[in-house]
Amino acid sequence: MNNPIPLYSTADIREIEQLAVARPNPPNLMEKAGLAAAHITKDKLLSDDKNKILVLAGPGNNGGDAFVTARYLRTWGFQVTTIFTGEPSKLSHDAKQALQNWLSMGGELYHDIPSSGSWHVIIDGLFGIGLNPAKSPLDENYQLLIEAVNNMNLPVLALDIPSGLNADNGTAPSTAIKATITATFIGLKPGLVTHDGCEYAGEIILCDLDLDAISMKSPQSWLMDETLIKTLLPAPRPANSHKGAFGSVGIIGGASGMIGAALLAGSGALKLGAGRVYLGLLANQPSTVDPAQPELMLRPVDELFELDHLTCLVVGPGLGKEISACLCLEKILQTSSLPLVLDADALNLIAHHSELASVLRTRHAPSLLTPHAAEAARLLGTDIATVQNHRMKAAEDLARNFNCSVVLKGAGSICAFPNGHCYLNASGNPGLSSAGTGDVLSGMTGALLAQGLTSENALLLAVYLHGAAADALLETLAGPIGMTASEIIDSARHLLNQWVYGHHARFRYSHAHSIY
Numbered sequence: 001m002n003n004p005i006p007l008y009s010t011a012d013i014r015e016i017e018q019l020a021v022a023r024p025n026p027p028n029l030m031e032k033a034g035l036a037a038a039h040i041t042k043d044k045l046l047s048d049d050k051n052k053i054l055v056l057a058g059p060g061n062n063g064g065d066a067f068v069t070a071r072y073l074r075t076w077g078f079q080v081t082t083i084f085t086g087e088p089s090k091l092s093h094d095a096k097q098a099l100q101n102w103l104s105m106g107g108e109l110y111h112d113i114p115s116s117g118s119w120h121v122i123i124d125g126l127f128g129i130g131l132n133p134a135k136s137p138l139d140e141n142y143q144l145l146i147e148a149v150n151n152m153n154l155p156v157l158a159l160d161i162p163s164g165l166n167a168d169n170g171t172a173p174s175t176a177i178k179a180t181i182t183a184t185f186i187g188l189k190p191g192l193v194t195h196d197g198c199e200y201a202g203e204i205i206l207c208d209l210d211l212d213a214i215s216m217k218s219p220q221s222w223l224m225d226e227t228l229i230k231t232l233l234p235a236p237r238p239a240n241s242h243k244g245a246f247g248s249v250g251i252i253g254g255a256s257g258m259i260g261a262a263l264l265a266g267s268g269a270l271k272l273g274a275g276r277v278y279l280g281l282l283a284n285q286p287s288t289v290d291p292a293q294p295e296l297m298l299r300p301v302d303e304l305f306e307l308d309h310l311t312c313l314v315v316g317p318g319l320g321k322e323i324s325a326c327l328c329l330e331k332i333l334q335t336s337s338l339p340l341v342l343d344a345d346a347l348n349l350i351a352h353h354s355e356l357a358s359v360l361r362t363r364h365a366p367s368l369l370t371p372h373a374a375e376a377a378r379l380l381g382t383d384i385a386t387v388q389n390h391r392m393k394a395a396e397d398l399a400r401n402f403n404c405s406v407v408l409k410g411a412g413s414i415c416a417f418p419n420g421h422c423y424l425n426a427s428g429n430p431g432l433s434s435a436g437t438g439d440v441l442s443g444m445t446g447a448l449l450a451q452g453l454t455s456e457n458a459l460l461l462a463v464y465l466h467g468a469a470a471d472a473l474l475e476t477l478a479g480p481i482g483m484t485a486s487e488i489i490d491s492a493r494h495l496l497n498q499w500v501y502g503h504h505a506r507f508r509y510s511h512a513h514s515i516y
């Protein structure tokens with residue numbers, strides 16, 4: 001089995017680099033980075049009739065990588081124009097050498113994009129992990145340069161990270177290079193796969209520069225990709241099964257005017273394989289059946305508390321913040337020993353009532369929180385911008401503060417666990433930005449818990465599958481515009497069956513036509 005792909009912070013990468021250069025016969029990492037980037041550019045972006053390249057080299061080592069890339073591409077016969085925005089005297093030893101090598105082979109240097117040139121591909125080596133755009137904002141000249149590059153609408157290969165993006169948290173406060181491909185060095189950075197990184201990074205190719213990063217720095221965070229997720233799937237169902245084997249999900253929510261949220265969570269749970277799904281509705285005169293999904297068992301909320309065969313509870317979709325909702329949540333937190341998925345208004349109530357938060361912290365059964373950024377901000381007593389600018393920290397703080405498994409939702413969702421481990425989701429797209437998709441995620445998570453997955457695995461699989469379901473819809477053009485939460489459910493069911501059973505449906509009865 002392939003190991004999960006680790007994520008490393010800027011500090012981690014610098015530590016790994018220090019360990020590598022302290023070895024006897026240290027590798028020339030800049031040379032390796034430039035060579036790897038030149039190969040990717042040649043193989044993926046250039047061809048015989050697309051052979052003109054504009055290389056942007058910035059003031060630090062990212063610029064050094066750019067000079068090496070430029071040198072290889074020129075050696076291989078491509079036409080390379082190089083812009084340098086730094087000062088030679090301030091370059092590091094390696095970057096100075098890379099610049100010198102470029103000049104020695106007859107390479108020219110410009111300080112701005114020449115007005116008369118035309119190119120097929122751009123290499124972005126302005127800034128890498130050394131830029132913290134929130135602390136040290138890009139000046140207007142850099143912003144204009146980046147905008148000019150983006151407006152050229154050419155394929156761009158970013159070296160290490162698109163310039164303007166923060167490698168640790170994925171923020172791009174002013175602007176950033178919009179890359180077609182990011183060739184990232186040594187290790188994958190969280191900023192490439194969450195928040196604005198999802199906009200700017202394009203296809204990400206990890207170039208390890210022949211370093212075994214994991215043996216040098218033990219990771220705490222990983223990418224959630226299909227390889228990892230496929231190790232978490234439920235087992236194929238035994239032929240002689242019955243509904244009791246697949247658990248019973250109780251969904252609590254659906255106050256007046258918000259019953260749809262509970263119904264969506266219910267359908268999500270049902271179609272992801274829960275044996276039975278009950279809805280405990282808070283509305284005064286709740287419906288008793290959903291004609292569109294009659295398999296769901298709709299009850300007044302109090303009746304749900306009398307069921308003794310539930311496997312887990314999903315609390316929050318359409319719950320509201322009335323006193324009845326608050327009392328209901330308090331009762332669940334105080335008395336239920338079931339795994340809980342807490343979403344939407346359940347999270348808002350916990351944020352507003354510290355006594356609910358205290359009970360949550362001391363629960364022994366697993367609790368899973370599924371906040372979006374605004375709910376996370378309320379739970380942490382901060383604002384949305386602070387959460388979004390430090391998404392990993394926010395997710396980790398929530399997991400630790402509440403002793404819960406957490407998914408901080410949004411582009412590049414982050415799953416965090418009380419043991420400090422973190423997973424960043426690689427699936428999903430803006431088609432998911434519509435009302436009800438979060439309700440579906442909570443129901444899907446409940447279904448996987450009910451089928452016996454651990455709380456960690458249920459959360460990881462549900463989050464990845466939810467995004468992958470949206471990605472599959474994108475391929476058939478059922479989105480991103482107008483993609484609906486209900487469609488996510490059917491797409492997720494299809495994918496899960498495909499993953500668990502492969503492409504070969506197993507029919508028990510068939511007619512043998514051959515003659516023996």
Ligand SMILES: NC(=O)C1=CN([C@@H]2O[C@H](COP(=O)(O)OP(=O)(O)OC[C@H]3O[C@@H](n4cnc5c(N)ncnc54)[C@H](OP(=O)(O)O)[C@@H]3O)[C@@H](O)[C@H]2O)[C@@H](O)CC1
Binds near residue numbers: 013017058137139160
């Ligand atoms: N680590 C490794 O093992 C390897 C690293 N490698 C490569 O090195 C990259 C990291 O290089 P790096 O540390 O030199 O930083 P980098 O991203 O070039 O930017 C810093 C420069 O920008 C400047 N600057 C900052 N903010 C600014 C602003 N707002 N406006 C204007 N200027 C600003 C800053 O100036 P200073 O603040 O120092 O005055 C400094 O000059 C890494 O991403 C990878 O590509 C590879 O060679 C392989 C091995």
Ligand SMILES: Nc1ncnc2c1ncn2[C@@H]1O[C@H](COP(=O)(O)OP(=O)(O)O)[C@@H](O)[C@H]1O
Binds near residue numbers: 410428429431439466
């Ligand atoms: N741009 C996006 N890229 C990836 N996933 C997204 C994006 N926008 C929304 N999502 C996902 O859609 C879901 C929205 O949940 P939420 O905001 O709670 O919706 P609701 O409350 O309307 O059900 C989350 O799982 C979130 O991660």
Ligand SMILES: [K+]
Binds near residue numbers: 125126128
């Ligand atoms: K860059």
